[in-house]
Amino acid sequence: MSLSGRARAAGTRARGTVRAPRKARQSPPASAIDGCANVLDFEAIARDRMERAFYDYYAGGAEDERTLAANRGAFAEVFLRPRVLVDVSRIDTAASVLGTPVSMPILIAPTAFHRLAHPDGELATARAAGAARTLMVASTISTYSLEDIAGAATGPLWYQLYVYKDRSLARNLIQRAVAAGYRALCLTVDTPLLGCRERDVRNKFDLPAGLCLSNFEAAGLDVATMGGSFAAYATRQLDASLTWDSIEWLRSETKLPIILKGIIAAEDAARAAERGVDGIIVSNHGGRQLDGAEATLRALPRVVDAAGKVEVFMDGGVRRGTDVLKALALGARAVLVGRPCLWGLASAGEQGVARVLELLRQELTLAMALCGCPNVRAVDRSLIASGWATG
Numbered sequence: 070m071s072l073s074g075r076a077r078a079a080g081t082r083a084r085g086t087v088r089a090p091r092k093a094r095q096s097p098p099a100s101a102i103d104g105c106a107n108v109l110d111f112e113a114i115a116r117d118r119m120e121r122a123f124y125d126y127y128a129g130g131a132e133d134e135r136t137l138a139a140n141r142g143a144f145a146e147v148f149l150r151p152r153v154l155v156d157v158s159r160i161d162t163a164a165s166v167l168g169t170p171v172s173m174p175i176l177i178a179p180t181a182f183h184r185l186a187h188p189d190g191e192l193a194t195a196r197a198a199g200a201a202r203t204l205m206v207a208s209t210i211s212t213y214s215l216e217d218i219a220g221a222a223t224g225p226l227w228y229q230l231y232v233y234k235d236r237s238l239a240r241n242l243i244q245r246a247v248a249a250g251y252r253a254l255c256l257t258v259d260t261p262l263l264g265c266r267e268r269d270v271r272n273k274f275d276l277p278a279g280l281c282l283s284n285f286e287a288a289g290l291d292v293a294t295m296g297g298s299f300a301a302y303a304t305r306q307l308d309a310s311l312t313w314d315s316i317e318w319l320r321s322e323t324k325l326p327i328i329l330k331g332i333i334a335a336e337d338a339a340r341a342a343e344r345g346v347d348g349i350i351v352s353n354h355g356g357r358q359l360d361g362a363e364a365t366l367r368a369l370p371r372v373v374d375a376a377g378k379v380e381v382f383m384d385g386g387v388r389r390g391t392d393v394l395k396a397l398a399l400g401a402r403a404v405l406v407g408r409p410c411l412w413g414l415a416s417a418g419e420q421g422v423a424r425v426l427e428l429l430r431q432e433l434t435l436a437m438a439l440c441g442c443p444n445v446r447a448v449d450r451s452l453i454a455s456g457w458a459t460g
């Protein structure tokens with residue numbers, strides 16, 4: 070059965086329509102994004118189009134935003150050793166992630182509240198991912214329900230899970246994700262509490278009237294119905310008592326592959342491998358949780374070495390095809406991109422996300438050709454110039 074078919078079979082289509090946030094406008098003509106030479110250019114368009122507090126919610130990091138900057142900075146510190154006189158007349162960017170084929174090793178990271186960017190929200194993102202023949206990870210705190218996202222999707226999906234204190238909520242989400250055809254569970258492990266994002270404090274960030282955490286609407290556990298700020302809501306709901314034993318609990322709840330998202334330390338990667346997880350995402354939540362946490366590209370090679378056969382992914386600051394190549398060279402199976410897709414979505418809805426993915430694909434293809442790598446199997450650590458600590 071197709072994803073959409075399964076979602077319909079689950080009988081959980083969205084209830085009613087939801088008003089778009091105050092400033093969400095219709096997609097601009099395609100020409101507005103035609104001038105974007107790279108994915109960084111989309112941020113300026115998004116900044117212009119979005120209400121300040123919403124833009125800041127997407128762009129910001131925790132406290133002094135040092136980790137946010139370090140993620141990008143690490144890519145700038147790494148240089149490549151291109152190899153020459155290799156036949157690169159055909160470049161194949163295809164990859165496989167936990168057995169799922171994707172057209173490129175670039176996936177969409179789970180990010181919250183897509184309807185702050187565009188009325189079509191996560192539905193547009195899912196369609197763009199499918200059109201690019203890649204995979205989207207849907208967030209627990211999406212503004213369309215996980216069933217609606219699956220209904221719109223034309224490509225594979227993973228489900229990102231936040232575990233609330235009331236474990237029955239997680240059980241319900243897992244069962245719904247299975248019914249809707251999601252292929253893996255991404256347990257986010259770097260968020261026992263919400264990091265302190267000071268832009269949000271200053272802006273008194275909250276969801277606008279009319280938007281809600283659609284997955285929790287039926288349970289009456291939406292931010293809007295509970296009152297108070299999103300930060301207070303998260304602190305109240307998130308289960309800060311999760312431990313390594315919780316992996317066994319998760320295993321008892323589902324047969325889906327389990328990926329831990331938010332690992333930085335090699336010791337934790339080794340522990341995850343011992344516990345039999347299927348994947349690890351090296352992530353510091355895009356610098357939104359612990360400010361001062363190590364840049365993900367720096368952490369990556371040590372995690373890869375400790376993870377053994379477990380597939381390792383990374384996210385944080387990936388903005389260029391060369392960034393993707395550097396991450397692959399340091400052992401990532403694929404990267405995930407967060408903010409660039411949100412900027413694409415805010416700029417031009419589905420078309421904007423599609424264009425962001427296409428630009429990244431084009432840049433990766435060029436970088437692979439210029440490095441003498443006709444396919445992703447040809448990418449290894451020898452591409453990384455010495456002088457940068459990979460051990």
Ligand SMILES: Cc1cc2nc3c(=O)[nH]c(=O)nc-3n(C[C@H](O)[C@H](O)[C@H](O)COP(=O)(O)O)c2cc1C
Pocket residue numbers: 126127128140178179180181208209210229257330352353354355356357384385386387405406407408409
């Ligand atoms: C606005 C925003 C919302 C996010 N929401 C979630 C979320 O709901 N769940 C999660 O596991 N990670 C979330 N993340 C973290 C992303 O999955 C990812 O780790 C990060 O965005 C990668 O960094 P990048 O934005 O520099 O690409 C969010 C990130 C941003 C920017």
